[in-house]
Amino acid sequence: MAFFLVKADPERYSFENLERxxxxxxxxxDNHQAWRVIQSMRPGDNVLFYHTTTSRSxxxxxxxxxxxxxxxxxxxxxxxxxxxERHLSHPVSLREIKESHLFDNWALVRQARLSxxxxxxxxxxxxxxxxxx
DNA sequence: GCCAACGTTGGC
DNA sequence: GCCAACGTTGGC
Numbered sequence: 001m002a003f004f005l006v007k008a009d010p011e012r013y014s015f016e017n018l019e020r021x022x023x024x025x026x027x028x029x030d031n032h033q034a035w036r037v038i039q040s041m042r043p044g045d046n047v048l049f050y051h052t053t054t055s056r057s058x059x060x061x062x063x064x065x066x067x068x069x070x071x072x073x074x075x076x077x078x079x080x081x082x083x084x085e086r087h088l089s090h091p092v093s094l095r096e097i098k099e100s101h102l103f104d105n106w107a108l109v110r111q112a113r114l115s116x117x118x119x120x121x122x123x124x125x126x127x128x129x130x131x132x133x
Numbered sequence: 134g135c136c137a138a139c140g141t142t143g144g145c
Numbered sequence: 146g147c148c149a150a151c152g153t154t155g156g157c
Contacts, residue, residue: 007155031140053156094156113139113154 003119004041005048005061005108006082015049015063015087023068023083034116035078041067047082048119050108051091060091064133088132102126 006026008014018024029038047065051057069081094108103109103126107117127133 009155052154059156111138112156115154 001045002040002042003046003048003121003124004037004067005050005117005119006065007050007052007115009054010051010057011054014051015065015084018049018063018065018082018084019087021084023081025074025079026082027074027077027079029077029079029116031113031115034114037116037118038071038078038080040118041071041080043067043069046085059094061088061093061127061132062091063087088127090132092127092130092132097123100126 008028010016013028026038029035045067047067048061049063049065050061051059053059064085064087065082066085067080068083071078071080073079097103098109103120103123106120106123107114111117124133
């Protein structure tokens with residue numbers, strides 16, 4: 001199963017919202033590059049859930065979710081269904097990811113404004129080594 | 134609050 | 146079709 005990462009502004013829609021709703025349609029994405037990523041999603045794929053910067057907290061990956069539908073078009077946007085799975089055992093910050101210098105070529109580091117992306121296998125391994133996943 | 138990155142718009 | 150102006154996003 002592939003891993004993806006989605007970004008959310010927790011003041012608009014947080015991982016806790018998804019936890020409460022259990023599942024939801026992810027229809028926040030407006031960007032063509034991100035739409036191409038969504039089109040490659042399949043039911044059962046894993047999704048890392050990322051919170052962007054707020055006044056209270058630095059950007060962090062907070063949880064694990066999964067894709068529960070085929071991608072589809074809804075009012076011109078590409079959307080998919082997402083279900084809550086679990087919180088990471090501890091949040092992993094963008095700062096730590098950058099400091100490792102292991103993922104300098106990853107879109108999370110290189111392309112701040114991309115909100116939906118693939119996740120390299122090495123990053124999953126790194127999360128597991130650190131006991132976060 | 135600032136600014137860099139970047140997507141979009143509109144004039145030519 | 147190019148590009149300057151402008152708006153938005155997201156990290157710091």
